[in-house]
Amino acid sequence: GRVRHYKFNVVMKNTTRLCESKPIVTVNGRFPGPTIVAREDDTVMVKVVNHVKYNVSIHWHGVRQLRTGWADGPAYITQCPIQPKGTYVYKFTLTGQRGTLWWHAHILWLRATVHGAIVILPKLGVPYPYLKPHKEVVVVLGEWWKSDTEAVINQAQKLGQAPNVSDAHTINSHPGPISNCLGNGGFKVQVDQGKIYMLRIINAALNEELFFRIAGHKLTVVEVDATYVKPFTTDTILIAPGQTTNALVTATQTAGKYLVAVSPFMDAPIAVDNVTATASLHYSGTVSSVATKLVAPPPQNATPVANNFINSLRSLNSAKYPANVPLTIDHSLFFTIGLGINPCATCVNGSRVVASINNVTFVMPKTALLQAHYFNTSGVFTDDFPSKPLMPYNYTGAQPKNLRTSSGTKLYRLPYNATVQLVLQDTGALTPESHPLHLHGFNFFVVGRGIGNYNPVTDPKKFNLVDPVERNTVGVSSGGWTAIRFRADNPGVWFMHCHLEIHTTWGLKMAFVVDNGKGPKESLSPPPTDLPKC
Numbered sequence: 001g002r003v004r005h006y007k008f009n010v011v012m013k014n015t016t017r018l019c020e021s022k023p024i025v026t027v028n029g030r031f032p033g034p035t036i037v038a039r040e041d042d043t044v045m046v047k048v049v050n051h052v053k054y055n056v057s058i059h060w061h062g063v064r065q066l067r068t069g070w071a072d073g074p075a076y077i078t079q080c081p082i083q084p085k086g087t088y089v090y091k092f093t094l095t096g097q098r099g100t101l102w103w104h105a106h107i108l109w110l111r112a113t114v115h116g117a118i119v120i121l122p123k124l125g126v127p128y129p130y131l132k133p134h135k136e137v138v139v140v141l142g143e144w145w146k147s148d149t150e151a152v153i154n155q156a157q158k159l160g161q162a163p164n165v166s167d168a169h170t171i172n173s174h175p176g177p178i179s180n181c182l183g184n185g186g187f188k189v190q191v192d193q194g195k196i197y198m199l200r201i202i203n204a205a206l207n208e209e210l211f212f213r214i215a216g217h218k219l220t221v222v223e224v225d226a227t228y229v230k231p232f233t234t235d236t237i238l239i240a241p242g243q244t245t246n247a248l249v250t251a252t253q254t255a256g257k258y259l260v261a262v263s264p265f266m267d268a269p270i271a272v273d274n275v276t277a278t279a280s281l282h283y284s285g286t287v288s289s290v291a292t293k294l295v296a297p298p299p300q301n302a303t304p305v306a307n308n309f310i311n312s313l314r315s316l317n318s319a320k321y322p323a324n325v326p327l328t329i330d331h332s333l334f335f336t337i338g339l340g341i342n343p344c345a346t347c348v349n350g351s352r353v354v355a356s357i358n359n360v361t362f363v364m365p366k367t368a369l370l371q372a373h374y375f376n377t378s379g380v381f382t383d384d385f386p387s388k389p390l391m392p393y394n395y396t397g398a399q400p401k402n403l404r405t406s407s408g409t410k411l412y413r414l415p416y417n418a419t420v421q422l423v424l425q426d427t428g429a430l431t432p433e434s435h436p437l438h439l440h441g442f443n444f445f446v447v448g449r450g451i452g453n454y455n456p457v458t459d460p461k462k463f464n465l466v467d468p469v470e471r472n473t474v475g476v477s478s479g480g481w482t483a484i485r486f487r488a489d490n491p492g493v494w495f496m497h498c499h500l501e502i503h504t505t506w507g508l509k510m511a512f513v514v515d516n517g518k519g520p521k522e523s524l525s526p527p528p529t530d531l532p533k534c
């Protein structure tokens, strides 16, 4: 493949949304940031220069980073952050990957405004396994806060309280024409009657799963998380933070303007936010005075709509794009995920909200785990992350009385090439919420899901080992479980966390270390010389 060079200058930019201005952190002054365009097997080199007063690091969400963990980006996991005035060149190859992925800052909550698309086209001459679109459009969904996001972070991190919900959802950074401030108009997609368009939809929102619909149009889903799926047609797309979805839209209407609506999905009985972000499809030749055709958002507790969408997702699993699901399992893991409460002397109520995996609240180290692993530095982490929960767990019984968690920088060690089955069980303790779990460094197959307690005897019999969807981020339903399988074929230290930023902040995260110390073929490349220091 070719080498694609990009330069990312991290700079402040005064930005006006909802009739108010504030300085935000951006890449090259753009919001959303620049789109990286490459082809399968190309090498991408991005020189990041930090011109702001904050520490920065960039993650290439969904890029496998085979043996190049140094370029993965999560601060204090694979690298020390790029300090003010610092520079770092991320270099990685898009081996065997094509589709839509995205990049975002991976430190504190900077990703609220520091994010953009990665479009990986198939190799030259290789067609898409579906109808060729007339045009492709990147659609980045996000959230906007009127207040300073630093203040929102502090509230959540230092005090362990629920953060303010965002003031608007956004489509390509605009709340849209149906917000109470018309200044920016909103994002428009110009279409010609009868033509096919491909939307590359990315959920870059910090804390909300979103529904996506277009008035008067059906959506045909062809790809999620840069893996092809069996095409299916739907009115509504469900997309969790971290996930990407490619959908084809045929301009089947005659003329007019059609609303594109984005609204939150909460499978919890709590109304958090019902601000709908909007954009529009504009048919060529439509007079500007024509009224936009509206679409009703799905109801707020639209669990059946969500389930219907999730259950429609299947790997394409064709001769050319087979689903290589691991059929035998070397490591069988059961992780509970959820929220808890720990005492906190400095907090307002004497306690703070925490989140955990297997009752362990992850503590961020002061130096990068990957370096500590590579150079054998002791005292940075332990590799005793439990393979099952520390506290007894029963979702259908009374909620656990003990919501306390223990804390530590604990990793789970996997030998190179081991096959892994991981059942993620939401505890529903405190509040029922769906958790979009993201695993760095791997794609995994979603072999099963269900509501209530996972049954290790009967549930595996129902697993789909033929054409399960392959992805890098999966929603674990409130009070339910999701089973994934993957092969640990990528040496390094790989973060796994809830992609709801607030839950990551509270500790819903852990990391795998993949290594069996067998030499170069099975180990990662040496660190780049410009790797930032802590």
Ligand code: C2O
Residues within 6 Å of the ligand: 059, 061, 074, 104, 106, 242, 438, 440, 495, 497, 499
């Ligand atoms: Cu998109 Cu660790 O994140």
